[in-house]
Amino acid sequence: MVDSVSQNVDLASESTWSPREVELLEVTLQLLQENGYDRLTVDAVAATARASKATVYRRWPSKAELVLAAFTEGIRQVAVAPETGTLRGDLVRLGELVCEQIGQHAGTLRAVLVEVSRNPALNEVMQQQFVDQRKSLMLEILGEAAARGEIEAAAVDEDLWDVLPGYLIFRALVSGRAPTARTVANLVDNVILPGLTRDMDS
Amino acid sequence: MVDSVSQNVDLASESTWSPREVELLEVTLQLLQENGYDRLTVDAVAATARASKATVYRRWPSKAELVLAAFTEGIRQVAVAPETGTLRGDLVRLGELVCEQIGQHAGTLRAVLVEVSRNPALNEVMQQQFVDQRKSLMLEILGEAAARGEIEAAAVDEDLWDVLPGYLIFRALVSGRAPTARTVANLVDNVILPGLTRDMDS
Numbered sequence: 233m234v235d236s237v238s239q240n241v242d243l244a245s246e247s248t249w250s251p252r253e254v255e256l257l258e259v260t261l262q263l264l265q266e267n268g269y270d271r272l273t274v275d276a277v278a279a280t281a282r283a284s285k286a287t288v289y290r291r292w293p294s295k296a297e298l299v300l301a302a303f304t305e306g307i308r309q310v311a312v313a314p315e316t317g318t319l320r321g322d323l324v325r326l327g328e329l330v331c332e333q334i335g336q337h338a339g340t341l342r343a344v345l346v347e348v349s350r351n352p353a354l355n356e357v358m359q360q361q362f363v364d365q366r367k368s369l370m371l372e373i374l375g376e377a378a379a380r381g382e383i384e385a386a387a388v389d390e391d392l393w394d395v396l397p398g399y400l401i402f403r404a405l406v407s408g409r410a411p412t413a414r415t416v417a418n419l420v421d422n423v424i425l426p427g428l429t430r431d432m433d434s
Numbered sequence: 435m436v437d438s439v440s441q442n443v444d445l446a447s448e449s450t451w452s453p454r455e456v457e458l459l460e461v462t463l464q465l466l467q468e469n470g471y472d473r474l475t476v477d478a479v480a481a482t483a484r485a486s487k488a489t490v491y492r493r494w495p496s497k498a499e500l501v502l503a504a505f506t507e508g509i510r511q512v513a514v515a516p517e518t519g520t521l522r523g524d525l526v527r528l529g530e531l532v533c534e535q536i537g538q539h540a541g542t543l544r545a546v547l548v549e550v551s552r553n554p555a556l557n558e559v560m561q562q563q564f565v566d567q568r569k570s571l572m573l574e575i576l577g578e579a580a581a582r583g584e585i586e587a588a589a590v591d592e593d594l595w596d597v598l599p600g601y602l603i604f605r606a607l608v609s610g611r612a613p614t615a616r617t618v619a620n621l622v623d624n625v626i627l628p629g630l631t632r633d634m635d636s
Contacts, residue, residue, distance in 0.1 A: 338551065339551045339552075342544075342547050342548045342551050343548055345544050345547070345548075345607065345608060346544050346545055346547075346548050348610070349540065349541045349544050350541075355610055358610065359610055363609060363610070387624075389620060389624060391616070391617055391620060392617070392620055392621060392624065392625060394604075394609065395597075395601050395621070395625055398600075398601050398604040398605065398608070398609060399597050399600050399601050399604065401604055401608055402596075402600040402601065402603055402604040402608070403600065405547065405608065406547060406600070406603055406604070406607065406608075407565065407596065407600060408550070408557055408560065408561055408565070414593070415593055415594070418591060418593060418594055419594060419597070422589075422591060422594065422629050422632065423594060423597055423625060423626070423629040424625070426628040426629045426632040427624050427625040427628045427629060430624065430628040
């Protein structure tokens, strides 16, 4: 399972958008950071990118879809395995990336979540693009660690693959205590790695 | 630190509201479950509880504050340590409670988070009431486990106290994969307990 997923990672990191569409999504992210989700309009995206409104609406019929696509595209560009050579290094780097990405967009992501919970089609998009991409990346990192003998392949839990990013996202979006570099290091050293190596001594 | 916190748990489980106010908060939770956050109005709460609007608005000037108070009150009533006699039992019970509470109100909680991120005062209330209450409870459970010799007191990380509830809340609110009883058991056995007992063998 780990092997077949890691073979798909190259595919997952290819953009499904044209260069012009990528440009529109970059403008969307930029306006989101400047003005927040509430004040973003599809019209403003079109105007800033010198595109017709119809062009934008044809691809992304709602603001929520546009914003979700912008995030997915923004994260796709860094959705490559860190390849630090050790599991600890890879996990710390991945955790730091999650903190960076979420920290810049916490308010917007909260707003998108509300839209997602109202809109099953949008939820489907989020699962397929955002979540599956992250899962491939994590399973690639864990598969490489198993190949290096750092963990048992059996220690990889299909249901709990996202404890590391999930807890950090919880901290940034829900708890109001933004995670720090120390949070990431302690989470990896004191929670994630002890769990993944729990059978190595016996 | 653990000892002084556990002494405060009895205090934390006393309601700060009058019986009449508790009744208004119960009506709020009931209407939320029936109609969702968007369609809830303070007026409907007053009408259903046969209270004057002024009574409700005096205590909770906004819908978000009313809803947050209703959640905090609803969760306060179960914010007592499970006392199963083992750390594993306590953690599994706590995890199951989190799943139950969040599962019933995922959509509403997402909406409240958006309000909280717009409103610093509301964030303060959420931190003080909701988060601090949960933290006391978790530190009580961990303090008892340390007293029984199940874990080292030093294994309790002040920054990472909420990995168990936090990841489950992430699963319910953000990831779209609602946690199951198996999720809770695997999280406790394969992630949380290995982390808390990581120094016990050496």
